[in-house]
Structures are given as C-alpha cells and as structure tokens.
Amino acid sequence: MTSNRSMTAAAIRQWSRRCFLTAAGGIAVAAAAWQPVQAQDAEWDKVIGAAKKEGTVVLYTALVGQPSTKKIAEAFTEEYGIAVEVLEARASEIRERVRVEQAAGRFAADVMFTSEGQTRLYDAEDKSIDPLPVTPNSRKIKPQFKLQVPMASVMTIPYGIMVNTGLVKPADEPKSWKDLVDPKWQGKILADDPRAIGAGYLWFFSTYDRIGEDYLKKVAGQKLVFTRDQRESQRRTARGEYSIYMPVILTDMSDLKGLPVKFIIPEEGVGYVLYGNVLLKKAPHPNAAKLYLDFLQGPTAQKIYASLGYGPVIDGVTEGLPADIKAISEAKLYGTSDSRRQNEMLAKAKEIFK
C-alpha cells in the first residue's frame, strides 16, 4: 500500500515535472513568438501616433466622381482624426501631374488611388512611387491580390452585360460572353470602344486571352456600335436605342433602379480592373499615408466597397449584403488587362474592329 502510494506520488511528481516542463516550454515558445508581434504592434502604434501628428493625408485619385472616395475618407477621419484631402482627375491627367510635380521637386501628394496597370507605369517609367510598407492589414488580403508591383490592392471593379428588359425577353437574355455572337443581336449591341483604353478594351483583352481571336472576329461581325461614355450609354440602352450594352460596370446597378434594364453576370465570370493605393515618393505625410493604405485594406473600408458591389480583397465582408449586391461583389473574376501588352493588344483590337 505504502509502496503503491509512493509510486503514485512519484508518478504524480514525474507528471507534474513533465507538465511543468511542457508548460514552461510552451510559454517560452509563445513568448518568443509574441515578442515580435508585440514589437510590431508597438512599431505600428508609433506610425499611428506620428500620422496623427501629421494630421492630414493628401490623396490623388484616378477614379473620378466616385461617392465611395468621400465615404471612406470620412470613415478614416472619424477613426483617426486625420483629414483626407482629395484631388481627382482622369488617369492620364493625374499621372502627368504627379510626374511633373516630382520632376520639379514639388512633392504635394501622399497616396495615389489607381489601377494595377497604371501602377506599373508609375513604377517602371516614372519611378514616382515608393515600395509598399508592410502594415497589419496588408497581411490579411487574399493571395491573388498580393502583387509584384508596389500597389496595395483595395478592390475590383466588375464588368458584365446589360440588357433592356423591354426589348429582350428573359428567355433570350445572353447568359455568357459567348452568347453575344448569336446572330439575333446583330446591330443591337452598343459597346464601349475596345480600340481605346477603357472598359471595352478590358473586355477585348480578357476574352482574347480566355476565349480566343475567332470569338472576337465573330463579335466584330455583329456590327457593334461603339461609344466611349459609360454612363450615357447605359441611359441610351435603357431608353431603347439598343438591346444590349456591354461591358457595363455592374456596380452601377443600384443607380439605375427603376429603369427597364437588367445587369447580367456572365457565366464565365466578370472582367475586372484591380484598384489600389500606391505610396508616392517623398510623401509629405508619410505616416498618415501608411495608415491610410492600411485602413483601405481593413474591414471598415472593405465593407464600404462590398456594400457598393465592388469586389473586396479580404474575406468575410459580404455577409448580410442584399442578394443582388452580394452576387456582384462575389462574382467570379474572369480576366483583366495587362499594361505590358497594351500597344500590341490595342493594335489587335483596331485590326479586328476596323
């Protein structure tokens, strides 16, 4: 009995020792892992503190007139007390402004909101942007949006097909990009011009790569009518000038509620443009800029974009959205353009769509 007790006591002591050693080892490992995180957090806290002292961030955006810009700026100001000054202009204009400002030594802007393609030009040609900082939220974005170019991905703009419901019966609606070659649509499609940079070119590029040149030649045989004004073209189609308008910015669906139009997500998926932020060289408010970059990849900004139908770059922000918005926001991404092949593909588009 005694020996049993002593055996039991020895076993308990032995177990306790193991338990202690295991626990101690665990804590040591956890502490070792926790220390850099703690250090990173402390480092980031310093960025936040410095950003608040800077008080302002100057944002240049190539996405003109989007209400989301103001919403997000207000949310950022509310969270950090830092004002966001926004200057908007079209892509080529804003790019030339940044290039000339930097060449003249006038460093006025901190952050530029632009597309992946433009970022490549900023980086390779103009050398006007800095490498991206690693921020807490930048680690959480989906792998497909971690880019080689120094752009902090923020959202995707999805492009699909729009039909006039007065002219197109539900049974006849095109379901996919391939359906556009159906002879019944000949002369009835209004299209954004694929021979110039824009939505039409994006559609041309992605379907050329994914479906092939023959498909595009068949579409050219449909006698498309080209325009370069996205919003006015939507109205023209709604008024009954054409049965189909493509490619349409799917997020405009909410603005056109009440008109006889339907927005269709093609079966293959949506063409898309990836937008994000870049950090401009010698930014006058570098910490506020870093904080803004991080904020745009965080849940608050991502939820705002998702609620408008844009594709978020992090998971878990589309829950609870209305079904139609959720469908657009989560639409499968089919293809985009590549600025490195721009001249080649524009020439190809001009050759096919004479």
Place this chain on the structure above:
Amino acid sequence: MTIIHNRSLDDIAETGPTLGGNAVTRAFSGGSIGRLIGMLALIAILGFLTIYPLAMLLYGSLHSTPPGLAGEFNLNGYRAIMTTQNFLVLINTVGISLAKTVPSLTIAVFLAWIIARTDTPFRGTLEVLITLPFFIPPILTAMAWGMLGNPQVGVINLVWRSISGSPDPLVNVYSYGGVVWHMCQYSIPFLFLFTVDAFRAMDPSLEESSRMCGASRWTTFRKITLLLMLPVLTSSFMLSFIRGIESFESPLFFGLPAGIKVITTDIYESINHRATPDYQYATSLSFAIMGLMFLLVIWQWALLRGKSFQTVTGKGFRPNVMELGPWRWVTFGFCVLFFIITVVLPVGQLLLGSFFRFFGFYTYEMLTLEHYRAVFSNSEFWRAVRNTMMLGLLGATATMALGAVVAYVSVRTRWRGRSLIDGMAWLPWMMPGMVLGVGFLWAFAMLPGPIPIYGTVWALLLAYLALGTPVAVRVMTGAYHQLSYDLEECSRVHGASWFQTMWRIMVALAWPAFAVGWVLTFFGIMRELSASILLYSVGSETLAVVLLKLWANGNAEQVSVIGLMMMLLVILFRWVQLRFIKARISKL
C-alpha cells in the same frame, strides 16, 4: 484699297508730341522711352502667358521624353505624324470645320442684321435668347440631341414615323451631319455675339450714299455693309474655323459611332490610349496644325492691311433701322424658329429631365426634386461656385483689359512690335485645349521653386488669362477698327488727358464689344476643363471639375441642373449688360 475716306493710320505721324505726366501716362501716351517700356511690358506679359507654355510644348515635340525625364532631342514626333492616314484625317477635319463655319457665319450674320438693323418685333429679347445654347456645357446639349435625334427612338424620329408612316428615321445625329449640327449650336451664337455690335456701329450714311449712287439693296449690302465689317467677319471666321479644327466633344460623341475621325481624337488617343502617353507625337501634331492655322492669320493681315474700316466718326449718327413692313414678321419667324430648334428643343429636354429621376422617362412616379436638392446641398458645388465666380470675375476683367490694350496698340498705333503682340495674342487659340493644358502644367510646375504659381489659384487665373486673350483681342480689334481717329484727336485737342481720352472715347464707344467679350470670356472660364483639371489644387476646384465628377459618376440630371443655372446667370448678365450698363456708360 481704302473703302472710305476717313483718316487712317497712314495719315498719323509715327511719333506724337512728347507729353508730361507720370511714367504710366508717358508709357502709353507717346514718349519714345515710355512707349518702349510699355511695349516691352506687353511683350513680357504675353510672352509669359503664351510663348512660355508653348515653348515647353515645343520642347516636348522635339524631345523624346516630356520635361523632367532624361531623353534626347530628335524629330521623331514630326516624322511620326507624316502619314497618309493623318493627311486624310486632316482633310476630314478641315472639311467638317468648313462645313460648320460657313453656314454658321451666314446664319449668324443674318441674325445679327435682323437684330441690329431691322425693326423686327421683340428683337431685344430675341438677342438674349438666341445666344443661350453657347453657354450650356456641350456634353449636355450632345446628350439632349442624342435623345432627340437618335435613329431608333429619338423624339423627332418617333414623331416623323407617326406622321409619315415611314419606317426610316428622318434624322440621325450619329453622323457627319450630327457632328456639324452640334458644332453649329455653339458657333452660331458665338459668331452672332461677335458680329451684332459691328452692325450696330455702322454709319448708315455710307449705305445711303451707295443707294443714292444707284446701287441696289443687295449690292449695297455686299459692297458696303459686308466690306465694312471685313475685320469682324474675317476675325470671327478664323476664330470659328480654328475652333472647329480643335473641336473634340462633338466628334467624340456623334462621330465615333459613325466611324468619323478628326485630328483631336488622334491627339487624345496619343496621350491617353498608348502604353506610355506619347506627348512628343501629340505636341508635334498640334504644332503642325498651328503652323497651318497661322497661314490663315497671315492671310487676314494681308487682307486688312492698308484699309480703313471706320464707321464711328465725329459726326453724330444713329444706326439705321430698316423698316421691313410685313416682312418683319418673316424675320421674326426666322428668329423664333432658330430659337425653337436650337434652344427650346435641347434646353427643354434638359429642363424637363431635371424634374424626373432619369432623362427620357417622364412618368408621374419618376417626378422628383431630388436633383435640385442634391446640387444645392452639395458643399463642394458651392465651393466651386465661389472659386469659379471669383476666377471668372477677375479673369474676365483682366483678360478684357489686356485684350483692349493689345488691340489698341495693334490697331490704333504704329508702334514697332505691334504685329508681334497681335500674333502672340493669337497663339493660345491655335493650340488644342487638351495640349495647351499640358503646356500650362509643364510651364507653371517647372518654374523655379520660389515662384509660387503652381498649386495655387494663380495658376488657374493665368491660364484663363492666356486662354481668353485671343477672343478679347479679336473682339476689341473689331471695335477699334470702326472708331475714327478724329474722335481721339478731338478729345486731345480739347484738353483731355490720355487716360480721359481712353475712358471717354476708346472705352465708352467700344463698351458694347467690351461687354460681349467679357461675357464670352467669363463663360469660357466657367466651362474650361482641359487646363483646370491639370492645375487646380485641393480646395480650388472649379465648376467644370465638379461637373466632370458628377458626369463621370452618372449624375447627368444634376449636371443639367447646374447647366440650367449657368444659363440663368447668362440671362442675368446679358440683362444687366443691355439695360443697366448701357444706360450708365452712355452718360460718360
């Protein structure tokens, strides 16, 4: 050829008597050193406003990269534009511009004659109303005409089909005709404004002499009336023709669907639709066009040289108003028809559409005042209104003052260098707006650091000054050509100082032209986008920038609300100009 035997510049000695007074007076009143300083100051101002940005663009056309980037000087840009394709596009562009300028000028002159020289009823009201389309942003009238004249469901074609039973449309605005028509919407009122006061300043005794010598009404109109207006007519023809070459919105909106290409769309594509913006190509093409346009200016100089066009002399006269009898109702009908087609139809669409959720969907449940609420509660809009009004008032006044001085020196003196400043004042008009905007950006941003122009409201103001100068100078040149030298001399002989003479003779008698030029310049500033978008800074947004943002976001109805408000402002300005200022200045 001297058309009338008033005293001309040739009769006036090159050097006047040396006068006393302060330096400013001396600078403008004839002292040779003072005159030299005055001329140099003018050349320096115009040089900074026009030559400097153009020099930056010239650098861009001769250098492989834009300013600020490493590269080399070469002629690749000029080589690249020498293609058969470009030549064909140029022919097409010139053809379109001629097709719009000739009928526009004919109609404008006819309208100006009706308003200024006939007893057509309500001509005072008509004068204001028929110019309204000029002041509406072109994108709005383009949209309105798209709704009216598209071949599928355009209102005009729906009415036509229901009346005639024809399956074919009556009009299709997406065509050459549509492009020309939309351009005419702007050039007719512009040319009308330019010519109407020249008709008013016409001494009827010249026409009466012609009639007494046995010439018919038509011969008198051709050989006296029109010839006397040669400076105004040639100036306005050239302004309109050159602007037609540079027109962008109409060909893009109505021409693109019909496959119509013009020079400006090519320039636009070279900047916006290549992997790297090709500024060398864009600027080379612009300079080539500018060279061709300058030939026109030289032609005008040759045409006007040595002739006198004075109609306003020391003798009192009242412009003769022709009594048309029953025909006055025909001219009235013509004006009303013009008003209905060019104003009521498109502006009616905009006005109607502004009260509905969407243009073209006019049902009861779509009725709303939301667009007005949205505009009035938009703080950015009000900030832009404040900025634009300030820039417009300052800019238009400064531009017209500069234009008046340049025109005075160019037309009414024999100072050496006057042709140079006249030529310099033409330059901004000959460069397409989208390229000139880049020129201002390069010029102002590349100024040495301590000169704080770029990024401030001054950059916008200086750009507007440069952009408005050609019109200001042309308007005032036309007016000064008509004033006799006797008037100035008479004033001086009676002891008036140079400034008193300027104010009482050159300003008071040329005020209608000054006022028209002021309104044109003011609204030019309100509409200007190409330079504004490249020069505005945070907080200094202009109305055109706000309109672009709203349009880009699909708020066409809100853009219309603003367009309509701009139109109301025009009516107000013109009313003040025609009633209030007229009464005050005629008392000077």
